[in-house]
Amino acid sequence: MFNSEEIMKPVTENACSLCAPLGAALAFKGVEGCVPLLHGSQGCATYIRRYMISHFKEPVDIASSNFHEDTAIFGGGANLRMAIDNILRQYKPKIIGIASTCLSETIGDDVPMMLKEIRKANPDYPPLIFASTPSYSGSHEEGYWKSLSALVDQLLPEGPSDMAGKRNDLLPLFTAALSPADQRHIKDLVGLMGLFPCLVPDSSETLDGGKWEEYETLPRGGVSLESLQNMIEAKAGLHLGAASALREISPLKILGRKSGLTPHFQGLPVGIRATDRFLALLQDLSGQAIPKMLLEERSRLIDAYVDSHKILSGLKAMVFGDEDLVAALVPFLAEIGVKTLVAASGSRSGHLKKALESLLSKEEQEGMQVVEGADYATLEKLAEENPPDFFMGSSKGYAMARKTKTPLIRVGFPIHDRVGGPSIRILGYGGARELFERICNGILEVRQEATGVGFSYL
Ligand code: SF4
Incomplete structure (x- = not known):
């Protein structure tokens, strides 16, 4: 790398x-x-x-x-x-x-x-x-994490020095920016494992709400002030985001200092390996076995990988976006047999490369270029020099994808040229399956067009 x-x-x-x-x-x-x-x-x-x-x-x-x-x-x-x-x-x-x-x-x-x-x-x-x-x-990632850190720092008092017997079952969960659909899913997963998630931030309703009967000045939903304040008595907390976990200052580190809870840091659970790690941690924290429905979902994901591995195996990708997102997508691509040529982020924290090194084997890192502080002009040049089979990132990569005639698999923020950005799922076994199938279909569409007569069966 x-x-x-x-x-x-x-x-x-x-x-x-x-x-x-x-x-x-x-x-x-x-x-x-x-x-x-x-x-x-x-x-x-x-x-x-x-x-x-x-x-x-x-x-x-x-x-x-x-x-x-x-x-x-x-x-x-x-x-x-x-x-x-x-x-x-x-x-x-x-x-x-x-x-x-x-x-x-x-x-x-x-x-x-x-x-x-x-x-x-x-x-x-x-x-x-x-x-x-x-x-x-x-970048916006800096603003995001600084604001979450400010919330914990300025809103929560120092916890009492003696917390014996006072700890509650809340699981503070600070995540990199996620789609509202993934936020709902991560709360469901934590709930299924017998824990009480306090997702921060929680825009699953504020930025993806239902129909209003009458005008409301503020949207419903969001993590409540009461839940935020109750985090001070939590036993353990979790930060999801492999690159941001390396920041010197983060909301969970501040909370840990104030309350003495046990902090845990992981990457976003995208793909089998990362979701296994996430559920194993929840299992440790709750003492509860992984429910049958999740094991079945895992099994269906493996089956989908087996069914369609021939479509993606050996392909090359360029991935760009938020550091935490890129640090989650690249190991997922390695898991499905896709080689990442370029892993890029416009952010410049210096943590993306370290996060990827910790999540990928030496073999998976071979030949991969990590670009921090990236711009699209640079990415386009790199794509012309060493063409990927597909791009993966926000809709801001569309101009580059169009110019180089390369499919763009849309993930992250913003998605401005398609509907459904808030409902894109990538987390957990179910999200990985949706993402895997979107990549397969994106590639098939290009191949189908390129054959001249098309094809009706795989
Ligand atoms: S980059 Fe532009 S929009 Fe953003 S804070 Fe600065 S002046 Fe405002």
């Missing part, structure tokens, strides 16, 4: 990542009754709303402190106060998640100090959680 240092360039052309406050908004939207507030100019909130609405097909309200020229010169304190007052009046939220933007960070607004003064003058306000998320210091 070799990494991206040789292809570092001074200019990014069409970045393979999104902006940090967008990650903050994704995280805060998974908390019950929370309104995300971006401290900066209107355009940041508008762009992020547009991005999220187009993927989730749900109303997404993101407030802004609405900077103008004078704010950029004199500071945004008054705007922040006004924004909070407006949100409280219009939405009556249970919590406000505030994220800074490039502009407010560049002018040096001291938001923690401003919030301290606002709190002093208004002790009855709901929790005001702040994450510093200038986009020039990291």
Whole structure:
């Protein structure tokens, strides 16, 4: 395996990542009754709303402190106060998640100090959680994890030093950004294993809700403040995301420090090997055997692999997206006989390569290029030099796929050119089967077209 240092360039052309406050908004939207507030100019909130609405097909309200020229010169304190007052009046939220933007960070607004003064003058306000998320210091993944860390850090008190006999059965579960369908599935899996999941964030309903009978200012769902506060008495907690698990600061590490719970870190359970590891851990924590229905699902997945291995075996892929997603997809591809030529992420934490090294055998790593801080111009060039049989990543790779006439298997965020982004499943045995079959069918479609007369049977 070799990494991206040789292809570092001074200019990014069409970045393979999104902006940090967008990650903050994704995280805060998974908390019950929370309104995300971006401290900066209107355009940041508008762009992020547009991005999220187009993927989730749900109303997404993101407030802004609405900077103008004078704010950029004199500071945004008054705007922040006004924004909070407006949100409280219009939405009556249970919590406000505030994220800074490039502009407010560049002018040096001291938001923690401003919030301290606002709190002093208004002790009855709901929790005001702040994450510093200038986009020039990291991608949306940075904003996402910083916001979850801020939630745990600022919302939860230090746990009592003596917790003997006080621990509850809640399982705090911090995950990399997932589709709402996968969030529902992961909660089901934890529940089936006899544990009580506290998924953070939980946007399974807030960003994928049912039909409204009448207008609601805030969508239903999300992890409740009460559940978040109860995490302090949990016995154990789990972080799912192989690259983000290597971060120095993470919500589970903060929770572990505050409460003394036992932290566990794993990659996202995509494929048989990773799902086996995930269920084995849940089995250890609950002492409960894996239910028959999950064993049957596993057996059906193996059967699907056997039935269709000849379609995919020996193919080559280029995978791009969030670091945790890429770190889960590449081992899954190795499991189904596909060689990854390029594993790329627009993020630049430095953890993707290490995560892949820990999850792949030496043989599986051979010839694979890991590109961190990737842009689509670089990926397109790499695809022309060493063509993959398919791409795997968000819909932002479509232009490259079209130009190089290579199928794109859509996963992750955003999916802007298809419906159903929120219902894409990749986790667990069932999700792996859906993903496996989507890849097979994507390849078959190309082969069918290429034969000239087509074919009706495999
Ligand atoms: S100015 Fe910064 S925070 Fe705002 S949308 Fe652009 S990159 Fe994101």
